[in-house]
Amino acid sequence: MKNDKQKTRDRILDAAEELFAQKGHEGVSVRQIMAKAEADVSLAYYHFKSKRDLFDQVMLRRADILNDIRLKALEAVEKRHPADAPTVEEIIDAFTHPLLDLLAREHDEWKYYFRLIAQVNNSPEWGGELMTRYFDPLVERFVQALRKALPDCEDADLFWSYHFLSGALTLTFAETGRIDNLSGGTVKSSDLASVVERMPKFLAAGFERLCK
Amino acid sequence: MKNDKQKTRDRILDAAEELFAQKGHEGVSVRQIMAKAEADVSLAYYHFKSKRDLFDQVMLRRADILNDIRLKALEAVEKRHPADAPTVEEIIDAFTHPLLDLLAREHDEWKYYFRLIAQVNNSPEWGGELMTRYFDPLVERFVQALRKALPDCEDADLFWSYHFLSGALTLTFAETGRIDNLSGGTVKSSDLASVVERMPKFLAAGFERLCK
DNA sequence: GTCTATAGCTTGATAGAC
DNA sequence: GTCTATCAAGCTATAGAC
Numbered sequence: 453m454k455n456d457k458q459k460t461r462d463r464i465l466d467a468a469e470e471l472f473a474q475k476g477h478e479g480v481s482v483r484q485i486m487a488k489a490e491a492d493v494s495l496a497y498y499h500f501k502s503k504r505d506l507f508d509q510v511m512l513r514r515a516d517i518l519n520d521i522r523l524k525a526l527e528a529v530e531k532r533h534p535a536d537a538p539t540v541e542e543i544i545d546a547f548t549h550p551l552l553d554l555l556a557r558e559h560d561e562w563k564y565y566f567r568l569i570a571q572v573n574n575s576p577e578w579g580g581e582l583m584t585r586y587f588d589p590l591v592e593r594f595v596q597a598l599r600k601a602l603p604d605c606e607d608a609d610l611f612w613s614y615h616f617l618s619g620a621l622t623l624t625f626a627e628t629g630r631i632d633n634l635s636g637g638t639v640k641s642s643d644l645a646s647v648v649e650r651m652p653k654f655l656a657a658g659f660e661r662l663c664k
Numbered sequence: 665m666k667n668d669k670q671k672t673r674d675r676i677l678d679a680a681e682e683l684f685a686q687k688g689h690e691g692v693s694v695r696q697i698m699a700k701a702e703a704d705v706s707l708a709y710y711h712f713k714s715k716r717d718l719f720d721q722v723m724l725r726r727a728d729i730l731n732d733i734r735l736k737a738l739e740a741v742e743k744r745h746p747a748d749a750p751t752v753e754e755i756i757d758a759f760t761h762p763l764l765d766l767l768a769r770e771h772d773e774w775k776y777y778f779r780l781i782a783q784v785n786n787s788p789e790w791g792g793e794l795m796t797r798y799f800d801p802l803v804e805r806f807v808q809a810l811r812k813a814l815p816d817c818e819d820a821d822l823f824w825s826y827h828f829l830s831g832a833l834t835l836t837f838a839e840t841g842r843i844d845n846l847s848g849g850t851v852k853s854s855d856l857a858s859v860v861e862r863m864p865k866f867l868a869a870g871f872e873r874l875c876k
Numbered sequence: 877g878t879c880t881a882t883a884g885c886t887t888g889a890t891a892g893a894c
Numbered sequence: 895g896t897c898t899a900t901c902a903a904g905c906t907a908t909a910g911a912c
Contacts, residue, residue, distance in 0.1 A: 460877080474788055478691035481905065492879060497907060499877095567788050574786040576686055576779050579840030588846050595846075611847040612862050618842075619835030620828035628791030630830075634800050634807075635823040650824050654870035661869035662862055672895080693887060704897060709889065711895095879912075887904065894897075 461499045463489045469510045473564035476571055477507050477578075511572070514565050515586040521550045522590060526597060537600045541656035547594055548621060552648040563627075570626035573618065598659065605663030613659045620655065673711045675701045681722045685776035688783055689719050689790075723784070726777050727798040733762045734802060738809060749812045753868035759806055760833060764860040775839075782838030785830065810871065817875035825871045832867065 467488035471480040482503050486493045500506040525546035529538045554562045572578045595614060599605065627641045679700035683692040694715050698705045712718040737758035741750045766774045784790045807826060811817065839853045 476688050476690060476787070476789075478688060479789070482907085483905080493906095494880085494908080495878065503906070570786040571783065573842070574782040574835055574838045574840065575688070576838060576840050577688075577691075579838065580842045580845060583840075583842050584845040588842075591846060607847065607850050608858065609862065611843055611851040612859055613866060614846070615836065615843045615851075615853075615859075616832035616863065616866055619831040619833070621831070622835070623786055623831030624827065626786045626788060626791065628786065628788050628795075630785070630792045630795050630800075631823055631827045633792060633796040634803060634826070635819065638819050639823040639827075641827075646820065647824055647827075650821065650874055651828065654825060654828055654874050657869040657873035658866035662866050694889085695887080705888095706890080706898090707896065715888065877912105879910100881909090881911105883906105883908080885905075885907105888902100890901080891899090892897100893899105894895105 460489075460491055460495065464491065464496060464499060464506070465510055465513060468506055469513075469568065470564045472507060472510060473567035473571070477504075482506075510565075510568070511582060511586060514562070518550070518554070519587065519590040521554070522547060523593065525550050526594060530597070538597065539656070540598060540601050540659045541652045543594065543597050543601060544617065544655050544659075545652040547617075548648055548651050551621075551625060552644055555644060566622075566625035567627065570622040573622045602659065602663045605659075609662045610659075613655075613662055616658060617655050620651065624651065672701075672703055672707065676703065676708060676711060676718070677722055677725060680718050681725075681780065682776045684719060684722060685779035685783070689716075694718075722777075722780070723794060723798060726774070730762070730766070731799065731802040733766070734759060735805065737762050738806060742809070750809065751868070752810060752813050752871045753864045755806065755809050755813060756829065756867050756871075757864040759829075760860055760863050763833075763837060764856055767856060778834075778837035779839065782834040785834045814871065814875045817871075821874045822871075825867075825874050828870060829867050832863065836863065 464485065468480075468485045471485055471488060474480075482496050483493055485506075486496055496503075496506065500509060526543065529542050529546045532538070551562075551566065555566075569583075572582050591614070595610060598614070599610060602610070624641075624644070624647055627644075629641050631639050631641050676697065680692075680697045683697055683700060686692075694708050695705055697718075698708055708715075708718065712721060738755065741754050741758045744750070763774075763778065767778075781795075784794050803826070807822060810826070811822060814822070836853075836856070836859055839856075841853050843851050843853050
């Protein structure tokens with residue numbers, strides 16, 4: 453039935469997401485994915501054109517949802533400022549906080565996706581193309597808002613600032629555990645609530661210093 | 665002769681470094697590496713125990729050099745401040761500027777290494793363990809210096825701030841080209857001189873805002 | 877939609893001559 | 895130190911029965 457088809461397809465996507473996030477696109481075989489999905493190998497090629505197509509669908513599946521939530525968060529902030537512009541910190545919070553909310557509400561569904569994004573963003577092979585395709589239309593909207601909040605900021609400063617934000621954000625949601633080791637346990641990379649509270653403050657200060 | 669042995673070994677390491685940086689550990693075969701190194705496949709296993717051992721040696725080869733240069737840069741800054749503590753911006757500059765200097769002096773030798781580090785740092789599989797092993801002894805030294813510059817800063821704020829720094833820095837040196845697309849060409853990810861001038865200012869502002 | 881079976885190729889790694 | 899030859903395993907992908 454149609455329902456079963458959808459279920460199998462989703463199970464494949466779930467399994468692929470988790471394994472791709474852990475080992476990268478080339479680090480995982482279709483066989484491993486289908487073993488985790490508890491389905492036959494050939495079904496991968498019934499539901500998807502190729503391994504690469506499966507990878508793209510994993511990336512795509514949650515991108516639209518995420519873009520939508522972030523856009524709504526930005527619009528909500530702008531609505532609270534009908535006369536003036538929102539602050540830099542408020543805008544960055546609208547960009548980062550939705551990720552935490554998704555994790556809080558549907559942890560296992562989003563955890564691996566964010567790890568995957570971190571790897572893609574930092575890969576010379578995928579980073580430029582895929583991140584641009586899936587996320588940059590929304591990012592341009594946020595850059596516009598930031599430009600309004602920092603009217604005297606030069607474009608080069610603005611874009612480099614966003615670039616720093618992007619690096620900090622994706623590493624944070626990669627949850628590699630490195631900071632746990634470095635801090636001797638005082639900080640936990642899984643404690644995303646405590647970092648999402650700090651990130652907008654940290655990054656807003658950077659934007660403001662660079663843009664004046 | 666001994667000289668030739670060294671040369672072959674280095675050629676293998678060079679080829680491996682470039683390919684690992686582009687496609688990741690699992691994205692490259694030993695055969696591809698040896699083809700680029702213009703040597704026989706079996707020589708990989710004469711010089712290295714396994715593919716994984718080759719990967720580790722690639723990571724290790726430049727880590728010591730880099731740690732040494734960064735330490736010297738930090739000591740030079742501290743020497744300029746015999747009475748007081750260096751500023752946060754000066755300390756961060758000592759951490760980031762050496763990477764740019766290495767690229768300026770020996771571009772092709774370091775370019776791929778930095779891309780590799782970016783991927784390793786953001787990988788759940790390697791990030792926690794490898795970065796800790798190769799770099800954290802030096803990073804602890806820098807965190808000490810930062811703590812002295814920000815005596816009222818709580819440890820959690822200090823470590824999260826370093827974490828943001830780490831994400832921004834590694835993404836920058838990954839040179840994925842994403843920011844080129846996003847900015848419509850006004851910013852180039854290969855123009856590292858312009859970013860190294862901005863990064864310490866941006867990040868220092870973040871540390872200072874978070875730590876008071 | 878799901879299965880079996882398999883083609884055709886590449887992989888990491890080694891044995892052994894020179 | 896460098897070569898040829900090869901193994902056993904795993905890989906992506908497809909054909910065809912049901």
